[in-house]
Amino acid sequence: MVKAVVLGASGGIGQPLSLLLKASPLVDELSLYDVVNTPGVTADLSHISSIAKITGYLPADDGLKKALTGADVVLIPAGIPRKPGMTRDDLFKINAGIVRDLVKGIGEYSPEAFILVISNPVNSTVPIAAEVMKQAGKFDPKRLFGVTTLDVVRAETFVQDITGEKDPSKTVIPVIGGHSGETIVPLFSLAKPAVKIPAEKLAPLIKRVQFGGDEVVEAKGGAGSATLSMAYAGFRFAEKVIKAAKGEKGIVEPTFIYLPGVTGGDAIAKETGVDYFSVPVELGPSGAEKANNILPQVNDDEKNLLEACKTGLKGSIEKGVEFVHNPPPK
Ligand SMILES: NC(=O)C1=CN([C@@H]2O[C@H](COP(=O)(O)OP(=O)(O)OC[C@H]3O[C@@H](n4cnc5c(N)ncnc54)[C@H](O)[C@@H]3O)[C@@H](O)[C@H]2O)C=CC1
Ligand SMILES: O=C([O-])CC(=O)C(=O)O
8 A cells, every 4th residue: 555645745746746756656644734725726626536535634623643644655745836037945945944844733633644756946845854754763864865866857858859869768877965056967878878968068968967957947928847757757756666665676766865874875885075066876675775876887977967966966965954953034
């Protein structure tokens, strides 16, 4: 039996993500939680003839507790999205508190669930989630994931213009680092199968993956950021976590984790100088079972990208940790 929960289920990501989870044969029970509109979204999805039993809650009457109780996987797309001209860090002011409070609920009502953080800025919201779980005495680093799958999906998609490969998802490209601008480091030199990218096309391709989010924010012109592609990516990652939990072997996916708590992570933390980083992670029944250190395989150009990444990540991680221990006055 798998119970999945979406916190922020009525939003631009939350609705299509809930649709994909409702339609998935991997999910037996689905609970939706949001501060608005969950009754409508739940009623709508409940007419779909799939196996998942669906319930929906608002904050009143212990809604968060009811949604989370018995959860195996909790996805968090709650929080505000960007508008043109904003950085992901501009969302911190509002989203940091939202993520903190929701994760407090997880610590209380479903401490053993896998936690998949989508809310931005991911580079800070994942450290916030970790610190909150630590304070609750329930932190299991193997069960906390920052969802960076959209960067992987974009890398697969954008490289297709060059490879001409019919099915873009067949080219595996590790994307490591964080989830914001220059902290996103796609490693095209490690693509499998190998891809040949003409020198003049490589830099624009890397930039496009790093700033793919901006492309959608600009195109939506004030109506938010990526929602449908994010729902696809969030579902794809959740599916892998669930399949691995059920015992499927050989599942490896990049995700933003707390390195010192995951086998193999210490060496990466030492090399990068940061405790949180996205690397390809071997998933298993207990979650993140092994962090694969692919840093020794990167080429010199990619090493330069990694330097910019580390600098950017450091401050965002510290900001998240600091927020939990010294919250700003209300
Ligand atoms: N990790 C990633 O790759 C990506 C992350 N995002 C991020 O995901 C977040 C959500 O984006 P959208 O769905 O487009 O935003 P949205 O505004 O459409 O939806 C957010 C939902 O969260 C709900 N919400 C707000 N406070 C809440 C609380 N305390 N408890 C429960 N629900 C609450 C809102 O009512 C709303 O329904 C943003 O922070 C965005 O930046 C977006 C795209 C990609
Ligand atoms: O760009 C944004 O604000 C949303 C996001 O994280 C993405 O699309 O990668």
